[in-house]
Amino acid sequence: MSNAAALPLPAAARAPATRRLRRRVLPGFGASLGFTLFYLSLLVLIPLSAIFLKSFSAGWDAFWAAASSPRVLASYRLSFGASLLAAAINTVFGLILAWSLVRYEFPGKKIVDALIDLPFALPTAVAGIALTALYAGNGWLGKLLEPLGVKVAFTPLGVLVALIFIGLPFVVRTVQPVLQDLESELEEAAASLGASRTQTLRRVVLPMLTPALLTGFALAFARAVGEYGSVIFIAGNIPLVSEITPLMIISKLEQYDYVGATAIAAVMLIFSFVLLLAINGLQAWSGRRHGEEL
DSSP states (O other), rough: HHHHSSSOOHHHHHHHHHHHHHHSSSSTHHHHHHHHHHIIIIIIIHHHHHHHHHTTOOOOOHHHHHSSHHHHHHHHHHHHOOOOOOOHHHHHHHHHHHEEEEEEEEOHHEEEEEHHHHHHHHHHHHEEEEEHHSSSSSSTHHHHHOOOOOOOTSSSHHHHHHHHHHHHHHHHHHHHHHHHSOOOHHHHHHHHTTTOHHHHHIIIIHHHHHHHHHHHHHHHHHHHHTTOOOHHHHHHHOTTTTTTHHHHHHHHHTTTHHHHHHHHHHHHHHHHHHHHHHHHHHHHHHHHHHHHHH
């Protein structure tokens, strides 16, 4: 009797129980998936599809002429180049800020922690005006930098400064909780085994922070590449020099050139998607590699 009870149930007998368990674990899966797809299509897929449909409504030649003019190409180089550079700078200094806030106690720590979120709450136009007033030739910093040959306002450097300002909180707030969960005993164990501080940082801490750093980089880049309000004031909007791609889209819309505006938007969307896909792929690879090492 006991031996018969110990025998496993046949697959046919286990199947109904498995199906009932799955239904209990995921109640309403069909309805939830349908609502999710409907909501995603309504807010994301349909508007993005409309961009491509409108872009090609006048034919390939009109699309190519609008998306590849010299001014538009210069805006691509500035927008994507400055966004990537700003995200890289924010990744480095965001890590330093997050590390300082998590690992050290110092006077005014709560004030610094609150100031990091200021770009989130500050209207972008206000940020652009403040940065322009600060870095203009007669501003507090501008009048010190311009005699040294460093002109920030109304140059591509000013665009970079604005993008760094609005992207820094994304890196800090992404890395900070990971650092808080990172046990200091790991660093102490590495030190007890003879590792130097540089080796501990490179072989113990950074591998565990890499996925969070890549996520912060992607968020900072995504915010910077589409930024408009905080950039147009300090950029100066000089053709072929300091015009950003969102400004070109707005200019086309003001001229009622909807095909040209959507063509530029479509190219920008494709570039952004490819870059974010590459960053996410690198993040997934880093996570798998870290898991295998553990």
